Amino acid sequence: MGEKKATREAYGEALAEFGAVYDKLVVLDADLAGATKTATFKKAFPDRHFDCGIAEGNMVSVAAGLSTTGLIPFASSFAMFLAGRAFEQIRNSIGYPHLNVKLGATHGGITVGEDGATHQCLEDFSVMRTIPGMTVICPADATEARAAVKAAIEYVGPVYLRFGRAATPVLFDRDKYKFELGKGxxxxxxxxxxxxxxxxxxxxxxxxxxxxxxxxxxxxxxxxxxxxxxxxxxxxxxxxxxxxxxxxxxxxxxxxxxxxxxxxxxxxxxxxxxxxxxxxxxxxxxxxxxxxxxxxxxxxxxxxxxxxxxxxxx
Amino acid sequence: MNGMKKKAAARLAANVRMDILTEVYSANSGHPGGSLSIADVLAYLYKYVLRVDPNHPDDPDRDRFVLSKGHTAPALYAILAECGFFSKAELKGFRNINSFLQGHPDMKHTPGCDMTSGSLGLGLSAAAGMALGAKHQGKDFRVYAVCGDGELDEGQIWEAAMFSAHYKLDNLCVFVDWNGLQIDGRIVDVMNSTPIDEKFKAFGWNVQVIDGHDFDQIDDAVNNALETKGKPSVIIMKTVKGKGVSFMENQVSWHGAAPNEEQYNQGMSELREALDKVLDSTLDR
Structure with missing residues (x-):
């Protein structure tokens, strides 16, 4: 298994793949669709992708409102600007009412690389897991990232998913791998x-x-x-x-x-x-x-x- | 708006005001000033506009109401109880440990409450999300929200304003309760958000400025919003904080304070008098 792939790549592909299956799935982004890879979904389903501009707080609360109408919104940005910038919106608009919103946070950790400290989120696991009822996921490879996206869609409730910018070895065989939320x-x-x-x-x-x-x-x-x-x-x-x-x-x-x-x-x-x-x-x-x-x-x-x-x- | 309809709305608003006072007095805690200032618009909306059914509070096709200025929950709970979403007896449990009437609205536990709110600035975005959800799914329900004038200090309000105009959310109608006061004083002194109308106009909204205690003006403005296509509507309501209770009117000290027994009795007697006046009026004749 010499292949390497960033989990954010798998995230974008999974959204597009499962978007075809789940018609309630919609995606929000904050002017980073090319980097978070939600652009892959946008290409497949342009009328189900809503750019919110560089306004993450609004995006998160909008996602909360969307979810109350029966849609399954994935709101995406860099981990820093979701878990960091929009922490309070995540807690109060999504966590407290336990709404069915998925947060697709890319560029987690130091492997963001050259952009440096302002963009390297090293606190998201910590703040997200202190929110009661929040599910927090960080997949190990592209296969697991795809499976985690599917599991998040099928689970009813708030989920925070952290994906990485840098390519990482593919560890699992896509056809055999079984993902179970909450199981190591x-x-x-x-x-x-x-x-x-x-x-x-x-x-x-x-x-x-x-x-x-x-x-x-x-x-x-x-x-x-x-x-x-x-x-x-x-x-x-x-x-x-x-x-x-x-x-x-x-x-x-x-x-x-x-x-x-x-x-x-x-x-x-x-x-x-x-x-x-x-x-x-x-x-x-x-x-x-x-x-x-x-x-x-x-x-x-x-x-x-x-x-x-x-x-x-x- | 005909006299009979106006009289019924005034009667409901008077009852809502008495409920508000009772809630805050019972809890010995809460926010009466900004609750009293929105009693008229809530009475009008729930009586004549919102397509909601207390027997089916979760109907997916119902109109939505978001109280973005969540600290005025007493007004929301009062109108929901008056409309039969739950028993009026529950109002006395407001802010109590065993009650589902939390200090700020909790959609998970309060029948008829469409969005959790209380942290200022979040509710308008959620309302915009609901309006987008309706449009995206081809549903015709409409979304109404009430924001405070102090709440306009929050940057997220303007993010939501930009978003709502960008996505042409003409199924969204927002009321600004322009009572002119926020916790630390007059809004023009604390953080001057005026001119409110020009700001929303610049953000691409349909803007109206009305007297928020005049049912004819509320009625005209809501109808205007209903007919406006391609942009969201904001109705900036000039209101009196503490409206209906003489010693609370325009007094910032009543933003978040509860009346003592003597004050409660005085307030209730003023509100009862106002209700009697409504009942005796010849509006419906």
């Missing part, structure tokens, strides 16, 4: 330590597993595409089984996947949890590879953290 995916079993990752970091976690093998360490890798509701059972099971966890996410280590995993294990299956992610900093401009290196979002750093986590075991 065991990418590889293991007995010494568990790496819990999401999004862009899943492929890197699998590389870390290979590095650890060379040192005789058997690491499990779990892909948590749905951060909320979290697959607590799976995570606690692996906490008990392997006795140590390392999380990996393209997000601030405060409030995101790492925090969610800590919350899951602390009460019932307390084990050491080390969190790989952006260490409470803003992003910066750069190409993807040097950015990942700069912030330690690498297979080598995950592997180091795994060894440290194992050393912390009682």
């Amino acid at each position: 995916v065991v990418m590889a079993d293991g007995s010494d330590v568990t790496i819990v990752a999401n999004g862009f970091m899943v492929a890197i976690a699998l590389e870390a597993r290979e590095l650890l093998k060379n040192d005789g360490i058997d690491a499990a890798v779990i892909n948590i595409h749905t951060i909320k509701p979290l697959d607590v059972e799976l995570i606690r099971g692996y906490a008990a089984k392997t006795g140590a966890i390392v999380t990996a996410e393209e997000h601030n280590v405060i409030g995101g996947l790492g925090s969610a995993v800590c919350e899951a294990v602390c009460g019932k299956t307390p084990v050491p949890v080390l969190r790989v992610g952006v260490q409470d900093e803003f992003g910066r401009s750069g190409k993807v590879a040097p950015l990942l290196e700069y912030y330690g979002l690498t297979a080598a750093n995950i592997a180091e953290n795994c060894k440290a986590a194992i050393a912390l075991k009682k």
Whole structure:
């Protein structure tokens, strides 16, 4: 599987594909259709795509109103301008009344690259998962992104989906892959330590597993595409089984996947949890590879953290 | 508008005002000033305009009403109770822990409430979304919304204004409750949103300025909006904050304060007197 593809590409294609099946599906964008890839949907269904201009707050509340008329709106922009700029609209217009709106947030994380800190959203998992009733998803590859879009359409209620700008390896076979909201995916079993990752970091976690093998360490890798509701059972099971966890996410280590995993294990299956992610900093401009290196979002750093986590075991 | 219709609207508005006072007094909390100022327009809309049915509050083809200035929920709850969406006895539970009448409108739990609101500026966008949803699906329902004049400070109002004109939402009719006061004082002193009419005109809306306590003017303006094609309509209503309760009228201190027992009794007696005047009037003869 040498193919690489950005999850935002898969998002746009999935909207167009499922738009043909679900006639209530409409798409809103805030002057970024070319970048969020909703333009792919617009090309297929021009009369079901509404550009809202550079006004994300209005777009989100408009989507809320649209959903009350029976439509299934996907509102899209960069993660920064949805979860960030329009947080309060998401909370009050969509979350509180639990409306059937889907938020397609692209350009999440530092792999936005050259645009730098103002556009690199590292807080969206955190703020979105604090909204009661909000489902929060970050797919690991293009196949999972497509499946997540379908699942979001079929689920009734608010969903936040985070997609990435940069191409990432395709991990799953489209014809075989089964996506289940709220269920983690065991990418590889293991007995010494568990790496819990999401999004862009899943492929890197699998590389870390290979590095650890060379040192005789058997690491499990779990892909948590749905951060909320979290697959607590799976995570606690692996906490008990392997006795140590390392999380990996393209997000601030405060409030995101790492925090969610800590919350899951602390009460019932307390084990050491080390969190790989952006260490409470803003992003910066750069190409993807040097950015990942700069912030330690690498297979080598995950592997180091795994060894440290194992050393912390009682 | 004929006398009989006018009398019925005035009677309903008088009852709504008494309900508002009772709600805020019972809760010892809430926003009477801006609730009283929109009692007339709500009475008119629910009596003569909105195609809604209290027995089918979720009818997908019903007209929609969005109270964008959600803090004046007492007015919305009063008109919904008067129209039979729920029992008037519920009004005394306003803002109470076990009540479905939240401090600000909650569409999930209050029958007849079409949109959750309270955070200013969000409701107009939601109303625009509803209007777009109707047009997109070829449905003929219309959407009405009420915004506050202070609410116009919110940038999102103008995003929604631009959006509604861009998508030619002529099934959207917005009322601005221009009572001239916001929490910190007169709007011209706190943040001057005037000229309101020129702003909406510049955004491409059909604009009318009326006396918001005159049923003939409300009636004419709504009919004008109904006939206007290709653009959304805004009806800027000059109103009196606290209308109908002498000591609350034009007093910013009554924006978000509850009356004590003596004030409540005085207010109720003034409102009852006004209702008696309506009932004794010869409008319908």
